[in-house]
Amino acid sequence: xxxxxxxxxxxxxxxxxxxxxxxxxxxxxxxxxxxxxxxxxxxxxxxxxxxxxxxxxxxxxxxxxxxxxxxxxxxxxxxxxxxxxxxxxxxxxxxxxxxxxxxxxxxxxxxxxxxxxxxxxxxxxxxxxxxxxxxxxxxxxxxxxxxxxxxxxxxxx
Amino acid sequence: xxxxxxxxxxxxxxxxxxxxxxxxxxxxxxxxxxxxxxxxxxxxxxxxxxxxxxxxxxxxxxxxxxxxxxxxxxxxxxxxxxxxxxxxxxxxxxxxxxxxxxxxxxxxxxxxxxxxxxxxxxxxxxxxxxxxxxxxxxxxxxxxxxxxxxxxxxxxxxxxxxxxxxxxxxxxxxxxxxxxxxxxxxxxxxxxxxxxxxxxxxxxxxxxxxxxxxxxxxxxxxxxxxxxxxxxxxxxxxxxxxxxxxxxxxxxxxxxxxxxxxxxxxxxxxxxxxxxxxxxxxxxxxxxxxxxxxxxxxxxxxxxxxxxxxxxxxxxxxxxxxxxxxxxxxxxxxxxxxxxxxxxxxxxxxxxxxxxxxxxxxxxxxxxxxxxxxxxxxxxxxxxxxxxxxxxxxxxxxxxxxxxxxxxxxxxxxxxxxxxxxxxxxxxxxxxxxxxxxxxxxxxxxxxxxxxxxxxxxxxxxxxxxxxxxxxxxxxxxxxxxxxxxxxxxxxxxxxxxxxxxxxxxxxxxxxxxxxxxxxxxxxxxxxxxxxxxxxxxxxxxxxxxxxxxxxxxxxxxxxxxxxxxxxxxxxxxxxxxxxxxxxxxxxxxxxxxxxxxxxxxxxxxxxxxxxxxxxxxxxxxxxxxxxxxxxxxxxxxxxxxxxxxxxxxxxxxxxxxxxxxxxxxxxxxxxxxxxxxxxxxxxxxxxxxxxxxxxxxxxxxxxxxxxxxxxxxxxxxxxxxxxxxxxxxxxxxxxxxxxxxxxxxxxxxxxxxxxxxxxxxxx
Ligand code: FES
Ligand code: FES
Numbered sequence: 001x002x003x004x005x006x007x008x009x010x011x012x013x014x015x016x017x018x019x020x021x022x023x024x025x026x027x028x029x030x031x032x033x034x035x036x037x038x039x040x041x042x043x044x045x046x047x048x049x050x051x052x053x054x055x056x057x058x059x060x061x062x063x064x065x066x067x068x069x070x071x072x073x074x075x076x077x078x079x080x081x082x083x084x085x086x087x088x089x090x091x092x093x094x095x096x097x098x099x100x101x102x103x104x105x106x107x108x109x110x111x112x113x114x115x116x117x118x119x120x121x122x123x124x125x126x127x128x129x130x131x132x133x134x135x136x137x138x139x140x141x142x143x144x145x146x147x148x149x150x151x152x153x154x155x156x157x
Numbered sequence: 158x159x160x161x162x163x164x165x166x167x168x169x170x171x172x173x174x175x176x177x178x179x180x181x182x183x184x185x186x187x188x189x190x191x192x193x194x195x196x197x198x199x200x201x202x203x204x205x206x207x208x209x210x211x212x213x214x215x216x217x218x219x220x221x222x223x224x225x226x227x228x229x230x231x232x233x234x235x236x237x238x239x240x241x242x243x244x245x246x247x248x249x250x251x252x253x254x255x256x257x258x259x260x261x262x263x264x265x266x267x268x269x270x271x272x273x274x275x276x277x278x279x280x281x282x283x284x285x286x287x288x289x290x291x292x293x294x295x296x297x298x299x300x301x302x303x304x305x306x307x308x309x310x311x312x313x314x315x316x317x318x319x320x321x322x323x324x325x326x327x328x329x330x331x332x333x334x335x336x337x338x339x340x341x342x343x344x345x346x347x348x349x350x351x352x353x354x355x356x357x358x359x360x361x362x363x364x365x366x367x368x369x370x371x372x373x374x375x376x377x378x379x380x381x382x383x384x385x386x387x388x389x390x391x392x393x394x395x396x397x398x399x400x401x402x403x404x405x406x407x408x409x410x411x412x413x414x415x416x417x418x419x420x421x422x423x424x425x426x427x428x429x430x431x432x433x434x435x436x437x438x439x440x441x442x443x444x445x446x447x448x449x450x451x452x453x454x455x456x457x458x459x460x461x462x463x464x465x466x467x468x469x470x471x472x473x474x475x476x477x478x479x480x481x482x483x484x485x486x487x488x489x490x491x492x493x494x495x496x497x498x499x500x501x502x503x504x505x506x507x508x509x510x511x512x513x514x515x516x517x518x519x520x521x522x523x524x525x526x527x528x529x530x531x532x533x534x535x536x537x538x539x540x541x542x543x544x545x546x547x548x549x550x551x552x553x554x555x556x557x558x559x560x561x562x563x564x565x566x567x568x569x570x571x572x573x574x575x576x577x578x579x580x581x582x583x584x585x586x587x588x589x590x591x592x593x594x595x596x597x598x599x600x601x602x603x604x605x606x607x608x609x610x611x612x613x614x615x616x617x618x619x620x621x622x623x624x625x626x627x628x629x630x631x632x633x634x635x636x637x638x639x640x641x642x643x644x645x646x647x648x649x650x651x652x653x654x655x656x657x658x659x660x661x662x663x664x665x666x667x668x669x670x671x672x673x674x675x676x677x678x679x680x681x682x683x684x685x686x687x688x689x690x691x692x693x694x695x696x697x698x699x700x701x702x703x704x705x706x707x708x709x710x711x712x713x714x715x716x717x718x719x720x721x722x723x724x725x726x727x728x729x730x731x732x733x734x735x736x737x738x739x740x741x742x743x744x745x746x747x748x749x750x751x752x753x754x755x756x757x758x759x760x761x762x763x764x765x766x767x768x769x770x771x772x773x774x775x776x777x778x779x780x781x782x783x784x785x786x787x788x789x790x791x792x793x794x795x796x797x798x799x800x801x802x803x804x805x806x807x808x809x810x811x812x813x814x815x816x817x818x819x820x821x822x823x824x825x826x827x828x829x830x831x832x833x834x835x836x837x838x839x840x841x842x843x844x845x846x847x848x849x850x851x852x853x854x855x856x857x858x859x860x861x862x863x864x865x866x867x868x869x870x871x872x873x874x875x876x877x878x879x880x881x882x883x884x885x886x887x888x889x890x891x892x893x894x895x896x897x898x899x900x901x902x903x904x905x906x907x908x909x910x911x912x913x914x915x916x917x918x919x920x921x
Contacts, residue, residue: 019280033185034178036407038356039440043837046356074178087176091168094806098653099175100357100407106176121849129846132837134356134408135653136806137813137875138845 005066007032008076016063022056023047025063026073034074034103038132045131048104049073055111074103077110085151086110086144095144097135104131109145117152162662162672163866166802169658170678171651180405183360183376184437191362192221194423194436195282197272197289198445199264202300202516202830203310204293206260209272214288219281222430223289224273224422226261231393236261239391241416244383244484246491246574253313254321254514256481258391258421264293265312265480266516267832268445270418275426275434298830302454302477302513312480312514321482324510326494328569331471331507338460338468342545346537347900348530348880350452350477350824351817353523354842357407358438359447361419363427370398374424377401377681379414379650380691385683387416388424399424403681409652409692410814411522412448415484419446441835448521449824450489452477453530457497457508459538465548465556469505470498470538474530478512479519485693486520487512492527492624495571495578497535499528499877500585500622500768501557506569516830522693524811525876528623529818533901536619536881540888541897550885551593554620558585580622580766581869583794583859589620592770592792595854601774601788606892612776612785615890619771619882623793625695625870626765626863632686633701633708634756635664637716641736641748642676643668645708648689648758649701650681654872655803656697662799663702663866667709670735686756695767695870698799703759703864712755719750765861765869769793771812771882777890779912782905784820784887791853791878796861796869808853808875815879817843820903891915 004013007030014029021040026032026049038046040059047059050072077084083091086109096102105128112119112127119127124145125138133141174180211223230237238257259270272289276282297310304310305319312319335341362375372394377384381401389396406413419436427434438446457472474497476490494508543553559566565579593599604614632648645664649656657678665672679685680701681692690700716738721728726740737744774788791808798804821841825833834840853875860867884898887908894915900907 017280027184028187032178033181036182036357037184038358039837041440041836041838044356044440078177078179083173083176087172090176091172094169094802096172096175097655097803097806097810098356098406098408099171099180100182100355100653102175103178125846125849129844132356132842132844134354134410134814134842135810137809137811137843137848137851139809139849139851140806142845142849 001064003064003067005068006070008072018062018064020063021059022061022063022066023058026058032073032075036100036103038100045108046101046104048107048131050107050111053111055108074106077106086148089144089148093140093144093147095136095141101131101133105133105141113149113152117149121146160666160669163666163799167658167662167672167800169655169803170661171655171657182357182405182407183362186362186375186404188364188433191433191435192275192277192430193279193282194426194434195274195276195279195286196270197274197286198442199260199267199269199271201264201293201295202267202298203296204264205296206262206264207292207294210290211272214274214285217281217285217288219277220274220285222275224426224429226259228429239421241418241484242387243482244380246487248322248573250322251482251487253316254482256418256483256519258418266518267830268518270422273422273426275430298516300515300826300828300830302475302515305513305515312516319514321478321512321514324491324494325572326506326508326510326569327572329469329505331469331505334469334505335460335471339463340546341458341460342542343458344538344541345454345456345899346534347454348451348533349818349822349902350449351523351822352447352449352824353410353412355408355410355413358440358443359413359419360437361423362433362435363424364433365428365431367431372399372424372428373402374399375402375404377403378406378652379409379693381650381681381683382648382689383691384416384420388421391421392425392428401683403650406652410524411526411693413652414650415448415521440837444835444840445518445832448483449479449518450520450523450526451530451818453493455534457534457538459542461542461546463546465543465546465553467501467503467557470503471507474508474510476510476512477515477517479515479517481519483519483521485522488522489520489526491571491574491576493530495569495576496528496624497531498568499532499535500559500620501535502559517826524814525873528877529815529880532619532621532877533880533884536878537884540885550618554589554618555586558589558620560586578764581763581861581863583766583768585620585768588768588792588794589770591854592772592790595792596772596788596790598772605889612778613890615775615777615886617773617882617886617889619878619885621874621878622766622768623695623870623874623877624764624766626699626761627694627696628761630758630760631690631700631704632688632756632758633704634686634754635708635712636754637747637750637752638676639748639751641746642674644677644679645675645705646685647678647680647701648686648704649697650692652692654697654807656680656701659698659799659803660701660705663705664709667706668733670733674735695872699765699864699866699868699870700759700761702799702866702868704757706865707759708755708757711757715755716750716753719753720745761864763863765796765863767793767795767869767871767874769874771878773882773886775886775890777887777908779891782908784903786848786850789851791875793853793871793874794856794858795871796857796859797867798855798857799868801855804855804871805853807872808855809851810875811873812851812875812879813843813848815876816848816883819880819883819901823902
């Protein structure tokens with residue numbers, strides 16, 4: 001089945017089986033391997049991408065459902081020159097170890113901070129509790145997200 | 158220039174790729190002509206495998222082959238099917254219990270591999286599984302160690318027993334000491350079944366080059382050199398014909414990177430079909446195929462003097478080993494009895510450890526193997542004894558902690574492996590005192606047992622030691638690059654701890670160059686150093702770091718020699734100045750010596766012991782059984798902290814894993830040994846909202862005397878005491894009900910039951 005959507009600002013068109021998940025489409029058809037798959041049943045959040053701005057589990061969504069959507073992956077939230085403020089904050093706080101869960105946390109946190117740059121620690125924990133990290137114990141991740149809030153605040157009120 | 162990278166919170170170089178989605182994990186690899194392996198696993202816990210009919214599956218378009226035991230005819234093995242040998246404690250007694258790479262006569266657990274489908278896609282392979290007809294004659298399943306003990310249904314019939322071994326931990330003369338003891342107490346204590354779940358499931362990609370007779374295996378982790386040895390022997394190749402490649406590894410925790418059946422099956426499949434083959438485990442498989450750990454029941458007795466000083470411990474530990482003795486499967490069952498005394502002075506020690514084979518997923522190590530269990534037993538006993546004898550809990554510990562002057566203190570010896578061990582250094586009392594002070598114990602402990610706002614408050618304390626630095630050896634090699642930078646190659650592996658950064662810090666300090674001059678740190682692949690041991694037993698910093706030190710010495714000597722000759726100066730006058738080699742007024746770019754290399758190894762047979770204390774303040778909802786942590790502090794002395802930032806990550810990360818085991822995690826089976834926890838919705842892991850109030854303080858006041866860095870392994874201290882500390886806090890909170898938790902996890906149901914039982918008893 002042909003499907004057309006936008007990934008990280010670029011239009012893509014792929015021919016996929018109807019049962020192919022968006023995660024597998026991104027990883028194996030489009031070779032965007034930054035999106036990880038940790039459970040394939042919607043629990044771990046490693047596969048989180050942004051679909052029209054919302055954080056979505058790409059293992060629970062079919063590629064064909066992305067027709068016409070704007071999809072952003074961790075690659076799309078990165079650039080070559082430097083880490084983004086959110087990424088810098090993760091690095092500064094040592095909010096990652098093995099890095100496998102990290103793309104999912106980055107996309108989830110980005111969506112949260114974009115919507116709610118003033119969120120408090122409880123809110124951060126609540127939202128991040130949909131993502132599993134087995135290495136860090138989360139304390140540093142929450143600190144990193146809180147510390148990155150300023151970068152998301154609108155400069156003019 | 159004198160550097161101080163060691164001891165500084167250097168941000169990790171690994172992060173630059175991980176944060177941008179540029180890490181390369183094994184499933185990110187692809188090669189032309191790749192086939193995908195999907196594994197058919199037993200849905201029966203115990204049975205005789207009568208037949209496997211693959212004909213219908215083979216007819217499905219896109220299915221290239223289906224491999225079963227019939228395809229294997231390796232003359233080195235009685236049934237033609239290779240066996241996975243034990244890596245640690247490879248005793249002859251264990252031989253009959255080792256796992257074949259694929260089931261051929263019996264299946265012994267739900268999840269055991271029966272067939273491997275090679276298909277053009279994972280989806281096609283999964284479809285094909287349903288078309289494989291397997292005939293299994295059911296045998297009575299053995300679902301618990303108590304059932305195993307009856308020896309009615311026997312997993313390995315020729316052995317006549319379900320007990321693969323009994324370890325004996327011994328010190329002093331416990332029976333005599335107990336006879337004369339003024340006080341004893343006997344308890345039954347249990348720990349749940351956990352595992353070192355990694356967020357990245359396991360995976361292997363194998364490529365066979367028939368022309369070059371070369372097998373390349375990607376997805377290696379933890380112990381690639383050892384695994385290469387196993388694979389070479391099984392598959393009939395020379396070690397030099399096999400290359401093991403370590404990619405980025407999404408977590409290890411002791412479980413990932415051991416040699417599993419799939420580590421043979423996938424390379425075999427690639428060779429068999431002469432095409433590259435990749436297998437990536439899905440989560441359900443991972444839950445039933447990766448090593449389980451921890452499930453024990455202990456019947457222990459402690460003897461003390463009236464002042465609380467410990468005279469001895471004795472008793473039995475029973476471990477539910479699952480269906481096979483896997484590579485490191487005996488470690489936990491050996492450690493639990495041997496190291497249960499932790500940081501405490503225990504003159505007499507006699508604990509037998511029974512390894513029971515059951516129809517469950519086989520066990521292996523999981524961070525703090527046996528130590529988490531042992532610490533739970535010991536800390537529970539200490540609190541109960543303190544209450545019996547009317548001694549303050551903290552005082553009870555102070556009286557029994559090994560004092561500074563007693564190091565090296567001999568721990569119990571484990572037989573039949575004759576495993577001796579001793580502590581190295583430290584001030585255990587000072588760490589406990591610091592922990593209590595920073596925690597605010599004197600204030601918080603006043604709340605113990607009080608009902609405030611509908612919840613009972615409780616505090617708990619526990620002390621631990623953490624063994625690290627397993628020998629015998631580790632290797633490092635340095636090489637000069639054309640651009641005048643230096644690359645470090647390591648025999649150790651990365652499982653996400655940040656070793657690239659750590660080794661760069663150590664190398665830069667030793668060479669007195671800016672850290673950026675250490676261009677790359679490579680590790681974990683068999684093609685860059687002559688030998689390597691890997692990442693386990695908290696050894697990467699101590700063994701790998703010390704290897705970097707000795708390699709830099711050799712490197713400098715080699716460079717001095719080469720440069721001295723080239724510049725016509727005395728070797729001793731040659732120095733390294735950032736990117737130049739300087740001597741007698743001359744200077745050359747380091748890149749002039751591109752390719753110059755030096756490898757060296759650090760040898761060590763002793764263990765390091767980092768140590769510390771945990772303290773926690775919790776509330777318990779007696780009606781719902783729910784626990785909330787208000788404050789949790791770990792204080793750990795690590796000898797020498799190389800990178801405080803990553804160290805804190807190790808302590809807090811391992812603590813949360815420990816808390817998972819203390820209150821949430823439990824792999825469950827029913828009485829037919831059917832696996833009940835096949836998704837992450839059933840096997841509960843800690844989430845960001847579960848334990849928000851955790852702290853740690855890491856000190857390095859007492860360097861280890863057994864390595865040049867003075868460092869001690871520190872990746873497991875957070876996990877070891879978590880179960881004991883939490884259970885002690887629950888007992889403290891629910892003292893008005895007379896509650897004494899004797900099992901983990903402290904699930905809401907379990908706590909509720911304890912409260913009910915306490916109320917009933919009070920009513921009688
Ligand atoms: S892989 Fe999608 S939630 Fe786990
Ligand atoms: S950093 Fe390893 S799972 Fe999160």
